[in-house]
Every structure is written in C-alpha cells, then in structure tokens.
Amino acid sequence: MLVADQSTCLERLALFRARLQRLFEAWKAKPLSVPENQFPGELLNALRTTGAFDALFATEDNGLGLCQTPEGAQILMMLLRKVGYLSLSLGRCLEGHVNVVRLVELYGTRFQRHALKLQLKNGSLAGIWVTDGSSPVTIRRKGPNYTLSGIKGFASGIRQVGVALITAMPQHGEALMVLAPTTDFERHRPGPGTLTGMQASGTGAYDFTGLQISSDDIIGSSGDYLRQPEFSAGAWRGSAVALGGMDHLIDLLRQELLERERAGSPHQLTRIGEALILQKTAAMWVHEAAQAAYSAYMRPEDVTSIINLARLAVEQAALDLITLVQRSLGLAAFIKGKAVEQIMRDLATYLRQPAPDEALTEAAAWFVHHDWPEAGQ
Template sequence: MNFPFESLKACLPELEAEASENDRDGSFPVAGLALIRSFGALSAALPKSLDGCGFGTDPGGATALMQLLRLTGEASLPLGRLLEGHINAIRLVARYGTPSQLRQLATHIRDGALCGIWVTETTNPVHILRNGTTLTLEGEKAFASGALHVTHPLITAETPDGETRMLIVPVDKNRKAAASIGGLCGMRGSGTGRFDFTGIGISPEAIIGAPGDYLRQPEFSAGAWRGMAVALGGIDRLVTLLRAQLIARGRDTNPYQRARIGEALIARETAALWTCKAALVSDDDVIPPADIAGTVNLARMAVERAGLDVIELTQRGLGLAAFIRTNVVERIMRDLATYLRQPAPDETLAEAAATFIRRDLPQP
C-alpha cells in the first residue's frame, strides 16, 4: 500500500478551513477525519502484513510516518492530534500486545474504528474491579481527545494488586463523556473532554502487555517524537503565513522583518532536524534504550523552543493583525501553544542532559 501524500497535500486548505470553523464552537473534525480515512491514514500505521503501510510499526517506517503527521499538523493541529493518538495506540498494541490482539484491532480499524490514548487521571482514577471472573472498570480519564468519537481508546488502569495495565476498551454510543474541556483556549477542535468508564465490563483479552509496560523505556519517551512531527506541521504553517502576510502588506523588504523571517526559518529547520533525528533514533533497535529516551527528550525540548520562538516572531512581525480572530494565524498560534504544553519540561531536560554528560548523542 502506497500512501497518497500528494492527495493529502492538495486537501490542506480544506482541512485548515474546517479547523478554523470548528474552533468557534469546539466541534469535532468529522469531515477531516473522514477525508484522511479515505486516503488510508488511519490504517497507515498497521504493519504491511495486515494491509497497512507499516508507518511506525515496520522497520524503516518512521520517515514516512513523520511526513504523514507533519502534513496533517500543517493542515490542522487538532486533526493531527487525533491521528497521532490513534497511531500511538496502534504502536503500543503492536509492541506489547499479542499478534491476535493486533489482528483484531486491525479488523476494527478497517471497519471504521478510531483509536485514541487516554492516560491522564482525574481525582477518580480508573481501576479494574474483579468480581469472580467478571472484570469491570471504575473511574475517569481527563483530557481525552475525541471523547465523544473515539471508539477504541487505549487507557491505563490500576489492578486490585496495585499494578498499572494498558487496556483497549471498546466504547459505544451510550458512553458517559463530557464533550469538551470548558475554557480551553487552543486545540478546541479536537473534542477533548472527560470520560467516565465506571460500569464498563472488559474481557481479559482487552489487557495489553505486562504490568508496567506503558511506562517502559524507551517506548514511553520515544513515542513523543510523533507529537513533535504534528507540532512541526503547525510551525511550518505559521512560517508560511508570516512570509505570505508580510509580502501582502509590502513589508517583506524591511530589514527587520527579513531578520524575523530568517530567525523563523532557522527555528523551523531546527525543529525539523531534531524531529527527524528523534524519529530515526527511535526506529533503531541497536541504540541503547537510555540513549533513545534521552535523544527524544532533548528533541522534545528543542521543538518546543522552536515553536514558541516562531509564535513570538509571528506576533512581532504581524503586530496586532496576529491577534485578530478572523486571521487564521491567531487560531494556529493558540493551537500550537496549547499542543506544545507537555508535562514536566524541566525534569525532562535535566534527565536527558544527564544521559549525555559523559557521552555523545547516538548517530542513527
């Protein structure tokens, strides 16, 4: 299966228009998701043996996956977030699940399933309750992207023995979910809400991998490169819009504006190089797990810094025009700033730096 990248590129304006429309009331990208599904984006991460493209699951598939996520993020960061979560779930099942579990998930995806990864706890975390041979869930997840639309979320839950397990939990239309997070300023079009799993029964087949697999390195840290690829797409779009709007206003010959454009291009290329390095390192089984995790964590910090720099350069370059709601730049800056806000940045940087105090970064 060859992925139609050119067809996806041709639809970027359409996807961007939907993202702007959905931002107004926090609507879910129904049309955009259907469009990228028609291109095969939702099955692209499945192994080639299961009629996928092997993006991120077969050896050598990281570069193409980076291109897919980057393009989707360029068109719509909320849609890119949903695609990245879907692919993340597939990747975890492929890595830690059984062949039977992966085949079953592939069947669901071909039948139209949307996966997601919901691991953020509320004050009522998810637990697995056992009553004889019956397993049921109790508790909630917060910041669940696509809370009303994901059909097969991968979640973490605590067992009666205090162990953390991963589960794929099919959910139906009778779900107990909040449609959105009230007051969220960016990524409003990703349908991020809360989901209550209380009372949902599961089978033993729903449990993926062994206790502690979700936090196992290098996968726990390495998977962050896929989010970087989506963010890189948002950075791409901001740089393009900065240049286009300065040209339209006849400000592109101003030396100070040219300096801003130059700095924005440097920041974008820095983000691209670090994301590519993280993707290649994560795809290399020879590199020690600690080095993979450390490299990806450094890349995560570099991409965050690049994104924030491009946002600031866009604001300074365009002035108050960048803050007008009808300017697509305003929405993309909010989406990108929200998307870049990942947990524990200081701890991540310190741990990554400690890994390479006495040795250099790996060269894939």
C-alpha cells in the same frame, strides 16, 4: 525480510507517499473553513479514504508498517507533519490513534492486533486516555472477567473515538493497559473546561465505572505502559505534529507580509530568516528523534534522552516562532477569527506537555557521561 519483499514494501511506501502528497496539496489549497471548535471530520475521512489508517498496521496485517519500520517511520513523520499543518487538533487525535496501534503492536498478541483492526473498521478513531479525572480508573477481577471503575479526563476526540487504550490500576502491581469501548454517549462527562486552543479536538471525560472487560482486553503486562524507551520515544510523533503547525505559521507570516508589501523591509527579512532557522532546526530534531525511536542499535537511555531533547528543542523553537510572528504582524496577529491567531493559540496549547524540566535534566545527566550515538551504530 527477503530482498524482493523489502523492495516491494518500499515501492508501496513510495506510492502511498505520493498519494498523501497529492491529498495534502489539495487540502492546502482549500483551507479548513469550519468553526474552531468543530472537529474536522471531512479531513479525517479524506485521510481514511487515502489509506492512511490501514497503512499504520504491519505488513503481515496488510498495512505498510508505518508504526514498525524505519522506512515506514519516515512516511509517518510526513503524515503527522502535514496533518499538523492542516489541523493541530486532528493532529493530536491522529497521534493518539497512532500511539494505540504502536502499543498494541509492541505488547499485544496477534489476536489483539487483529481485534483492534476490526474495531477500527467502522471508521472510528482509537484514543489513548491515561490522565485520570475526578476519580482514578481501577480494575478489579470479578469472576472470569474484570470490572473497571473511575473516570478518564482530557479525553481527546471523545465523540470520534470508538475504542480507547487506558491505564487502570489493579489491586496489586503497576498500571495495566486496557482497550475499552467508548461508544456509550451516556458515559461522557464534561471536560476540563474551554481550552484556549485546540478546541476542535473535542476534549471531554469518560466514565468507565461498571464497564465489564475480559482478559483479551488487557494489553501486555503490569507496568508495560511506562516501560522505556517506548514511553518516552513516542514523543517524537507529537513533535512532528507541532512542526506542521510551525510550517503553517511561517506560510501565513510570509503571505501577510507580501500582501502588505512589507516583506522587503530589512527588519522583517531578519525575522523571516530567524523563523526559517527555527523551522529547520525543529525539522532536524524531529528527524533525529524519529531515527532514534526506530534504531535497533541504540541503548534505551540513548533513545529516551535524544527524544526528550528533541521534544524540548521543538517546543522552544515553536515558542520563539510565535514571538517572531507576533512582532512581525503586530496587533493583526491577535485578531480573533484570523487563521494566524488561531494557529498560535492551538500551537501554544499543544506544546504544553508535562515535566519539561525533568526531561531536560535527565537527558543532560545521561549525556554528561555518554557520547552522542549515531542512529545506525
């Protein structure tokens, strides 16, 4: 990239960051007042109007490269964190949308990248649905095209998602990534049941049985979805969303203690100080993970290990914060209908990611034998 081009891109990123900041300040002053099981569509539309979704694409596709460059990643981190503050459910769906754009940018063709952008022009979300439901999703060749069969469960944002990146097993080889339309409401199936938190994400299941696709809908090659370091590296984005939830909990904690005139209590001050330490610790880990994910110098194992440790550090910080808030506010933290109670449930649900022990031991095993790398080395 030429110096002049890079300077222009940085200026555009700075302007976009300022627009986002104004949007979030306005929404922070106007907390969401919708039922906790209702998707925050108004906030989604506000983000789209601000240009947040177009900005995800590469600069050659008239975007700002939020999914491609270290500079863009810093703005993406802010976007995910702020959305997580306002709505963890929307944060989950936005992170999935970002994941789809990122994977198509990495493994798709120029034609597929352009096709994805066109598919999202109508304002729908992209979803990434990889967990199989009652029957695993398979893909079989049928003449010049392919036929899908099976159900994807835990399909977040099922009513808002217009196209989903799913994994499908062929007759031979590893799973393939497929971009499939998801606009047929008759294919909707019941989800896993009513979750304790994250109800606004609208998790359901989708039946792909009999859906015809072409070779242009297959992204990359067999096994690309699980290819490292990208498979693990994307976890930093979920940690950024969780960090936003932590930010909101701390604001609510301080607000309630001030209203009760209990903020000056030495015991409450101790808890507030501990909460701020947890918040800052999580923020530093997210920043480190984002740098690693876009580093051009680190070994894949370094990237994977750092981001796995970051994911677990943020999880532990958030769980410790929830305990502090409950101790500080007492039974008031458990009153249904209060924002603090809902956010704690949403955050606890959001943090339940698979195989945490495996991620921890694998990262530890790597760093037993290797020094911690710097992002620029």
